[in-house]
Amino acid sequence: MPFRPSPVVLKVRPTQRSWLQRQFRDPYVKQRLSHPSAYRSRSAFKLLELNEKWGGFLEKTDLRAVVDLGAAPGGWSQVVAGKMGWIDEGFDDIDPPPDVDGYGLRDGAKHERYGSWSVKEKETADIFNPLSLKEAPGRVGRGIIVAVDLLHMAPIPGVQTIQMDFLSPKAADLVTAALTTRENPSGKADVVLSDMAANFTGSIVTDREACLDICFAVFEFVKKNLTVADRVRGIRGGTLLLKHFAHPLLQEFRKKVLEPNFNVVYYIKPESSRAASAEGYWLCRGWKGEKDLKTWTRS
Numbered sequence: 001m002p003f004r005p006s007p008v009v010l011k012v013r014p015t016q017r018s019w020l021q022r023q024f025r026d027p028y029v030k031q032r033l034s035h036p037s038a039y040r041s042r043s044a045f046k047l048l049e050l051n052e053k054w055g056g057f058l059e060k061t062d063l064r065a066v067v068d069l070g071a072a073p074g075g076w077s078q079v080v081a082g083k084m085g086w087i088d089e090g091f092d093d094i095d096p097p098p099d100v101d102g103y104g105l106r107d108g109a110k111h112e113r114y115g116s117w118s119v120k121e122k123e124t125a126d127i128f129n130p131l132s133l134k135e136a137p138g139r140v141g142r143g144i145i146v147a148v149d150l151l152h153m154a155p156i157p158g159v160q161t162i163q164m165d166f167l168s169p170k171a172a173d174l175v176t177a178a179l180t181t182r183e184n185p186s187g188k189a190d191v192v193l194s195d196m197a198a199n200f201t202g203s204i205v206t207d208r209e210a211c212l213d214i215c216f217a218v219f220e221f222v223k224k225n226l227t228v229a230d231r232v233r234g235i236r237g238g239t240l241l242l243k244h245f246a247h248p249l250l251q252e253f254r255k256k257v258l259e260p261n262f263n264v265v266y267y268i269k270p271e272s273s274r275a276a277s278a279e280g281y282w283l284c285r286g287w288k289g290e291k292d293l294k295t296w297t298r299s
């Protein structure tokens, strides 16, 4: 019988068709779909690659707290949860563990067995009643992981998920509250990851401003919440991984804001990032702290 395209196939527009063709050819999409960990996003491979090439910053034994900003659908959080021992790195996210009832948590549900919960901003009032990591029954990982996104994200063991706009005025305080546990009373994070990206509008000015808004909001958070180096106590300064898009003003942000405040700032374009995309990452190591803070006001 001759092939008759279905109405669905007929409806695919040329732009969608080229997107689909690109997806089918993409080795990282193929890898994601066949990988035993069933990573939720192609981005997961960027983080795995960056971590492996840049000294295993997610594998340090003294890592206590990680924040994942712009976390949905959850690929990076899965990678972090794997590195911190909450899930096996070969964990299959699609099949729930047999002994866990309703592994897909409801919004607002605290899942003490795995030390995970998922809340919306408006529901957080009584959630941040710091649960001691040691008291959470069944907790197997180490440290705390807080994930934030505008979108709903299905829970991952060991990851506390807050659905909210990170640019909203309350955001930093809510994340700090979520980070503050008996084992992490300072509420500091050792690693802050930001893969946040606003939707592209096509206007260079609007897109550049949106990217700068995100970079500044993340930096404000870092100022108060990233672990500060303390040589006497043998504590290394925290790490920031920040997505951005190529633009001269963003280069200025790197020079005037990031470089003076971290020991080193690397520009990285992971192999798994599409060559045609203007995105890149800054990996900033060794937060110096607010003591000698250098700031910059954008024009």
Ligand SMILES: C[S@@+](CC[C@H](N)C(=O)[O-])C[C@H]1O[C@@H](n2cnc3c(N)ncnc32)[C@H](O)[C@@H]1O
Pocket: 040, 041, 043, 044, 069, 070, 071, 072, 073, 074, 075, 076, 077, 148, 149, 150, 151, 164, 165, 166, 167, 195, 196, 197, 198
């Ligand atoms: C590239 S995706 C992140 C993918 C993620 N790292 C993963 O591995 O699954 C970017 C995310 O940033 C989120 N985002 C953009 N602006 C945000 C904001 N102001 N507050 C919170 N999340 C935001 C988007 O909703 C989107 O889910």
